[in-house]
Amino acid sequence: MAVSETSSPALLPPPASPRRRRLPERLRTLLVPLLAVFTALVVNAIIIALSGSNPLLAYQGLWEGAFGSPQALSETAVWATPYIFAGLAVAFAFRGGQFNIGADGQLVVGAVVSAWMGYGLPRLLPFALPAFIHLPLTLLAGGLAGAAWGAIPGWLKARTGAHEVINTIMLNYIALLAASYLLNGPMKDPSPTNVLARTPLIAVSARLPVLVAGFRAHWGLILGLVAAVVIWWVLRQTTLGFEIRTTGANPEAARYAGINNRRIIILTMAVSGFLAGLAGAVEVTGLNYRHDLSFSTGYGFDAIAVALLARNDPLGVVLSAVLFGAMRNGASRMQFLTQVPIDIISVVQALVLLFVAADAIIRFIYRVKAPEQRVVFTRGWGR
Amino acid sequence: MTAATSPSGARARQSRNSANLLRYGLIAGIIVGLITITTVVGREQNTPAVIIASFLATLVAVATPITLGALGGIFCERAGVVNIAIEGLMLSAAFFGFVAAAQVKAWGVPSLPSLLAGVLAAVLASVLFSLLHAVLSITFRIDQVISGTVINILAMGLTGYLHQQLVFQGGDLPAAGVLPVLRVPFLADIPVVGQIFQQQPMAILAIVLVGVTHFVLFHTTWGLHTRAVGEHPRAADTVGINVQAIRYANVLIGGVIAGLGGAYFTLESVPNFQPLMTNGRGFIALAAVIFGNWTPAGAWAAALLFGAAQALQINLQFYASALPASLGFLKTSQFVGMVPYLLTMLALTGVMGRSTAPAADGQPYEH
Numbered sequence: 001m002a003v004s005e006t007s008s009p010a011l012l013p014p015p016a017s018p019r020r021r022r023l024p025e026r027l028r029t030l031l032v033p034l035l036a037v038f039t040a041l042v043v044n045a046i047i048i049a050l051s052g053s054n055p056l057l058a059y060q061g062l063w064e065g066a067f068g069s070p071q072a073l074s075e076t077a078v079w080a081t082p083y084i085f086a087g088l089a090v091a092f093a094f095r096g097g098q099f100n101i102g103a104d105g106q107l108v109v110g111a112v113v114s115a116w117m118g119y120g121l122p123r124l125l126p127f128a129l130p131a132f133i134h135l136p137l138t139l140l141a142g143g144l145a146g147a148a149w150g151a152i153p154g155w156l157k158a159r160t161g162a163h164e165v166i167n168t169i170m171l172n173y174i175a176l177l178a179a180s181y182l183l184n185g186p187m188k189d190p191s192p193t194n195v196l197a198r199t200p201l202i203a204v205s206a207r208l209p210v211l212v213a214g215f216r217a218h219w220g221l222i223l224g225l226v227a228a229v230v231i232w233w234v235l236r237q238t239t240l241g242f243e244i245r246t247t248g249a250n251p252e253a254a255r256y257a258g259i260n261n262r263r264i265i266i267l268t269m270a271v272s273g274f275l276a277g278l279a280g281a282v283e284v285t286g287l288n289y290r291h292d293l294s295f296s297t298g299y300g301f302d303a304i305a306v307a308l309l310a311r312n313d314p315l316g317v318v319l320s321a322v323l324f325g326a327m328r329n330g331a332s333r334m335q336f337l338t339q340v341p342i343d344i345i346s347v348v349q350a351l352v353l354l355f356v357a358a359d360a361i362i363r364f365i366y367r368v369k370a371p372e373q374r375v376v377f378t379r380g381w382g383r
Numbered sequence: 384m385t386a387a388t389s390p391s392g393a394r395a396r397q398s399r400n401s402a403n404l405l406r407y408g409l410i411a412g413i414i415v416g417l418i419t420i421t422t423v424v425g426r427e428q429n430t431p432a433v434i435i436a437s438f439l440a441t442l443v444a445v446a447t448p449i450t451l452g453a454l455g456g457i458f459c460e461r462a463g464v465v466n467i468a469i470e471g472l473m474l475s476a477a478f479f480g481f482v483a484a485a486q487v488k489a490w491g492v493p494s495l496p497s498l499l500a501g502v503l504a505a506v507l508a509s510v511l512f513s514l515l516h517a518v519l520s521i522t523f524r525i526d527q528v529i530s531g532t533v534i535n536i537l538a539m540g541l542t543g544y545l546h547q548q549l550v551f552q553g554g555d556l557p558a559a560g561v562l563p564v565l566r567v568p569f570l571a572d573i574p575v576v577g578q579i580f581q582q583q584p585m586a587i588l589a590i591v592l593v594g595v596t597h598f599v600l601f602h603t604t605w606g607l608h609t610r611a612v613g614e615h616p617r618a619a620d621t622v623g624i625n626v627q628a629i630r631y632a633n634v635l636i637g638g639v640i641a642g643l644g645g646a647y648f649t650l651e652s653v654p655n656f657q658p659l660m661t662n663g664r665g666f667i668a669l670a671a672v673i674f675g676n677w678t679p680a681g682a683w684a685a686a687l688l689f690g691a692a693q694a695l696q697i698n699l700q701f702y703a704s705a706l707p708a709s710l711g712f713l714k715t716s717q718f719v720g721m722v723p724y725l726l727t728m729l730a731l732t733g734v735m736g737r738s739t740a741p742a743a744d745g746q747p748y749e750h
Contacts, residue, residue: 047541051548099528162731165467165528166673169666170724177724181717301536308529341547343658346540353533358523 033309033316035362037323040351047347048340058340065333066326072333074215078287080325081217082107084224085279086299087306087317088231089150089272094312095235096268097248102153102168103276104300105175106146110277112179114142114284115291116187118202134205139223139281146277147270149175154269158262164269172300183293198292208286218286225318227275232314244268276303298346302328305349308356324349402737403681406674410684413726414442414691421695425702432575438698440578443586445697446683446690447651448473448661450589451644452668453675453682454596455637460677461600462633463613463743467531468516469641470665471538472509476645478542480505481656482549484649485556497559501650506642512538513638517631524747535665543658558654585647592640596679609633613741616748626748644668667727674730676738685730692723 045055066076086103093100100106117138122129129137153167183197190200208219235241247254247264255261279299284291306324310316327349331342355362362368418438422431452469459466484501488494512534519530549556565587566572567580600606608629611619616626644664649656667689675681696719699706 047544051545052552101532156728156732160732160734162728162733163673166666166670166731167728169663170670170728173663173724174721177717177720181715185715301532301539304532305536339551341544341551343540343544343547346536347544348540350533350537350540353536354519357525357529357533358519360523360525 029311031368032359032362033311033320033356035366035368036309036355036359037352039355039362039365040348043351044344044348048344053338053340058334058338058344061334061337061340062327062330064337065330067330068333070215072329074212074217076322076326076329077211077217077221078325079329080322081220081224081286082279082283082299083302083306083321083325084221084228084318085275085282086303087310087321088224088227088314089146089275089279090303090307091310091312091314091317092231092235092275093268093272094307095248096244096264096272097251098154098157098265098268098272099165100150100153100168100269100272100276101165101300101304102150102171102273103279103303104298105168105172106149106273106276107280107283107299108172108175108179109149109280110142110146111280111284111291111295112182112187112199113145113277114138114206114281115199115202117141118206118284119200119290120187122203122205129203129205131205131207134203135208135285138202138206138285139278142281142284143274143278146280147274150273150276151266151270154266157269158265179291180293183291189290196292196294199290201289202284206285207289208282216287220282220286223278223282224321227278228314228318231275235314240267276300302349305353308353311356403676406676406681407684410688413688417691417695421698421702424699424706427705428702434698436575436578438694440581441694441697442687442690443579443582443590444652445693446686447586447589448644448647448664449668449671449686449689450593450683451585451640451647452665453671453686454589454592454679455639455641455644456669456672457596457600457677457679457682458609458633458637458640460672460744461613461741462609462630463616463741463746463748464517464520464630464634465527465531465745466516466634466637467528467666467669468512468534468538469644469668470661470663471531471535472512472638472641473645473648473665474542474659474661475512475538476505476509476642477648477660478546478656479508480642480646481558481649482545482556484559488559489556494560495563498562498650501559502562502643502646505646505650506639509642509645510635510638513634513641516638517634520747521627521630521634524749527745527747539659542656546656546658559650561654562651583651585643585651588643590683592643593679593683600679610741612748613743616743616746620748630748641665663724667723670727670731673738673740674727677741688730689723689726692726695722696720 041059045059048055048058065072067073086107089103089106090100118134121137122134149171150168152171153162153164156162156167157164180197183199187199188194189196189198208223211217211219211221233241235245243254243259243264244267246257247259247261247268251261254264280291283295288295302324306317306320309320309323327345331345334340334344335342418435421438422434425434452473455472456466456469480501483504484497487500488497492500515537516527516530516534519525519533520527562583562585564581564583567582567587570580571577573580598606600609608619608624611622611624612626612629619629620626645661648660668686671682671685671689674685675683696716699719700716
């Protein structure tokens with residue numbers, strides 16, 4: 001199981017080259033993803049037309065809904081925030097040769113734990129927690145819960161060879177069932193009017209402030225940008241990052257180089273889970289101020305699309321998270337204007353993913369000669 | 384090399400046999416355990432014979448999509464193509480099968496032919512998505528797990544979208560109903576136990592296909608070629624087997640079988656479609672393939688195990704009122720609902736016997 005991003009299967013990942021890449025070359029690596037998105041939108045337009053709606057009107061609604069007003073921009077930022085964290089989670093795992101389909105589950109676990117830290121912890125303490133302690137603690141707890149949930153499949157893989165793809169999916173279902181139990185039972189919001197599976201509101205001291213008064217976009221976005229830079233730095237500039245990339249590119253070579261593969265696998269999955277858990281924690285502390293069962297669905301698969309479109313580049317993740325966030329956000333306006341169901345966005349995502357994964361199709365259609373970046377990822381069942 | 388006759392080969396076979404014995408023993412043990420729980424809980428309301436028979440009848444029915452999904456997976460993986468798209472194949476089959484059956488019914492065709500048309504459409508949908516998987520993973524040689532994920536996301540999005548579209552356009556097609564119950568001759572007439580042998584067509588087909596798949600894989604030239612391609616494509620190519628063609632064909636055969644599994648959801652189990660209704664059964668089927676060591680019989684046993692976990696949930700709901708306070712946690716459906724997923728993870732650890740994948744599973748082949 002390995003990730004290599006060069007045309008030939010390299011033994012080691014490309015070194016962090018001190019030589020700056022020239023700008024045109026940088027732009028050319030963007031060409032294929034951009035064309036993939038464009039092609040996906042074209043194919044998607046055909047699907048919309050075939051199912052009896054006007055694709056141009058739909059896309060106009062999508063654009064207006066995503067960028068048409070300050071309100072729309074703020075909501076796009078709101079959507080992009082969890083995508084940045086969850087996308088980073090999946091991308092980081094990919095770089096270490098692990099396929100984390102479990103961002104969904106890790107996000108739920110992170111959200112549930114941070115919600116409890118937000119409303120439950122203050123009740124246990126005899127004194128009021130100041131925000132500068134309570135808020136970081138809440139975020140950290142959510143991240144650590146996600147890390148623990150992510151480390152389980154990592155540990156199982158390192159110990160027994162059980163493939164993380166199936167285990168992370170199974171843990172998604174288990175996390176959702178556990179959350180369903182907690183939010184309908186011990187953690188249910190006790191207010192007499194509540195019939196939903198949700199927690200009480202978290203304390204004010206555990207809330208992330210909004211960026212601009214009157215809009216919902218919050219500091220989680222800034223945290224996401226910081227996280228992207230940190231992950232980029234860890235992967236690019238640290239020994240640990242080098243070990244992770246080497247294990248991802250070629251586990252055999254990594255072992256010969258004296259890298260403890262098992263440790264790296266568990267660590268990779270734990271960090272990935274930490275990021276996904278943060279996605280949940282940020283949603284709770286920055287946006288909803290509680291956790292509701294219906295808040296967290298489908299982020300995991302969206303995150304795979306975000307990561308792959310970005311070719312697992314942490315900074316690219318920010319861009320593709322904004323793109324997918326914009327689409328998700330604009331979709332409501334599109335549905336309102338044209339009655340094209342929101343679900344069409346999942347189709348666009350799948351198509352983007354299709355054309356990014358099979359970029360040979362894109363190269364063929366547009367006769368592109370961009371540098372090939374092939375993601376080789378599975379070696380059977382990794383035993 | 385005749386590994387089977389050399390001493391080390393004999394030892395390997397012996398250890399494999401004992402691993403299989405352990406695996407099947409554990410599966411039987413867990414199923415018996417789950418049945419015992421149900422029997423004890425329901426003892427006030429029904430006799431053990433009735434409870435056991437109804438448990439087994441449920442078990443056979445709910446194991447159907449897992450069995451069919453697993454058999455589809457075995458064809459793909461024996462030929463060296465990892466197929467995590469089974470979930471998506473079954474979901475799209477469930478949707479298109481349902482819509483086709485309802486549409487044909489709306490044209491005034493009687494129920495049974497409409498349903499059969501639905502099954503055909505289900506299989507067709509699944510085969511088309513399988514073709515996409517084959518093109519992506521065999522021709523374009525993109526990573527097979529990623530290709531499978533793409534198809535899963537596409538199937539989830541497309542069925543969700545089209546389902547919404549149907550709802551929006553007020554086209555609430557009346558369902559064509561479900562496939563009729565068939566009775567196995569003689570066996571179905573036995574009192575009490577008979578209900579195990581009164582099953583709908585997909586459930587019976589699934590069991591028949593276990594035998595057929597075994598025969599095809601291990602007793603035909605086709606099966607030999609398939610396994611050769613999955614174990615050592617280079618060698619197969621050298622002796623003149625068309626690796627790509629065999630892989631394509633097996634992925635499509637897998638698609639047919641997974642399509643039947645999808646038909647189970649909307650044409651046999653319930654007469655309606657819900658978004659994401661396959662609910663991970665395709666992934667569990669994949670685990671059944673691995674746990675069953677890529678053999679039809681093994682995968683079936685695993686499917687029955689996962690089916691038993693689900694049958695426990697269904698049967699316990701029936702007797703929920705009789706649960707004593709000490710077992711009150713069983714009332715919370717969430718905990719019982721976790722059992723199949725936990726069992727899947729346990730099965731993959733290898734504690735219950737290790738599995739060996741076909742050597743070239745997941746590896747694209749280049750001439």
